[in-house]
Amino acid sequence: MDIQFSGRIIFWKGPAPFFFVPIPEKPSWEIKSVSALATYGWGVIPVTVKIGKTEFTTSLFPKDGLYLVPLKAAVREKEGLEKDDLVKINLKINF
Numbered sequence: 798m799d800i801q802f803s804g805r806i807i808f809w810k811g812p813a814p815f816f817f818v819p820i821p822e823k824p825s826w827e828i829k830s831v832s833a834l835a836t837y838g839w840g841v842i843p844v845t846v847k848i849g850k851t852e853f854t855t856s857l858f859p860k861d862g863l864y865l866v867p868l869k870a871a872v873r874e875k876e877g878l879e880k881d882d883l884v885k886i887n888l889k890i891n892f
């Protein structure tokens with residue numbers, strides 16, 4: 798399953814700081830429809846993400862009925878991304 802969307806980078810300051818891109822409702826619903834086939838526990842879903850020229854693997858986190866794409870520091874640095882930047886994401890679920 799390949800999904801494309803745009804979203805703004807948000808910052809979450811928990812025990813350790815993280816940057817995420819929230820997935821909009823419609824794509825989140827599409828992901829939810831296949832989540833039982835893809836999750837490996839706790840509702841997280843393994844994916845391959847492409848932002849700009851950078852491709853990486855990560856796992857989506859469920860949050861409030863939607864999903865969040867975590868952004869690794871190396872990806873943010875390579876693509877010059879910061880909080881509140883609008884990014885286009887190509888996402889593939891790894892079944």
